[in-house]
Amino acid sequence: MTTTAAPRLEARGVTVRFGGLVALNDVDLVVPAAGIVGLVGPNGAGKSTLFAVLSGLLRPQVGAVFLDGREVTRSSPQARARRGLARTFQQPELFSGLTVRDHVVLADRVRHARGRIWSDLVTAGGFRASGAAEDRRVEEILELLHLGEQAHRPVAGLPLGTARLLEVGRALALEPTVLLLDEPSSGLDTRETEELATVFTDISRERGVSLLLVEHDVELVLGLSDTVHVIDFGVEISVGDPAHIRADPAVRAAYLGADADADEDRTKS
Structure with missing residues (x-):
């Protein structure tokens, strides 16, 4: 059937x-x-x-x-x-003090390591690496969106087209269907x-x-x-x-x- x-x-x-x-x-x-x-x-x-x-x-x-x-x-x-x-x-809402990669990392941690968000953003814990799995997921998204060369660029002053791609990247990091x-x-x-x-x-x-x-x-x-x-x-x-x-x-x-x-x-x- x-x-x-x-x-x-x-x-x-x-x-x-x-x-x-x-x-x-x-x-x-x-x-x-x-x-x-x-x-x-x-x-x-x-x-x-x-x-x-x-x-x-x-x-x-x-x-x-x-x-x-x-x-x-x-x-x-x-x-x-x-x-x-x-x-x-x-209208993309980005954190001016973060890089392109930071935004995807942060979204990935919302999905996979929500407990780290407080230390990442508030207590100056910084965006310390969480391991190979996180790096792989983030790099795959940056590559898919053709943002690899701009990964470490601060988002302040990004062209609108790049900012839109980054917002898509943040959404993808949540692993939606x-x-x-x-x-x-x-x-x-x-x-x-x-x-x-x-x-x-x-x-x-x-x-x-x-x-x-x-x-x-x-x-x-x-x-x-x-x-x-x-x-x-x-x-x-x-x-x-x-x-x-x-x-x-x-x-x-x-x-x-x-x-x-x-x-x-x-x-x-």
Whole structure:
């Protein structure tokens, strides 16, 4: 008898209201194991609200969230992190007195040696080596993110693209099964965005981590994702592979206005 593995992350029928405003209305989303899923939509569509529901910062009035088949709708962000959910933020929050490597070491110790955090940061114990296993884990992440040459650089003054990669590195050090990426390309130039896309593909393929990208850069999402969900005014208007999303008139209308198809017809005539 064949059984189907539960999705890494799933939202079922999520509805969120703020007073009389319906921010999300009966939205479903599935992130499979080792998959890359995109979530896009025009400004104000409800992407950030759904992201907050998935990460545990906001509880829906209706619907449920599952991690590896287990309901976590009422679980805190910390409890979800312990079950394998990690996330990044639009604005990286880094410790100015630490190096690039220090940040990954600190995140690794949150996962593997939480008792050392106090001595590392507060009692001047410093970042003394914990052994070969920690070094191996940290070096693997730095290599994966192409940060090896900058490992000992202080984070003060890092380019935004490098800071974003470092935040991804901190999340990976927690050994998540699914990683939520909040507008990762915001403020980056074309080269930095391309480098980020390569890293995300490597993370999925080499570490088996599932990725959910909430992004304003639709082309980045379409180029990376196996499946894309499009929401507008809190409603899911399309879901499918990138080719389906590109061809969907509902998506064109949401981004270009209701007269997009009419304009195209006039152009052809």
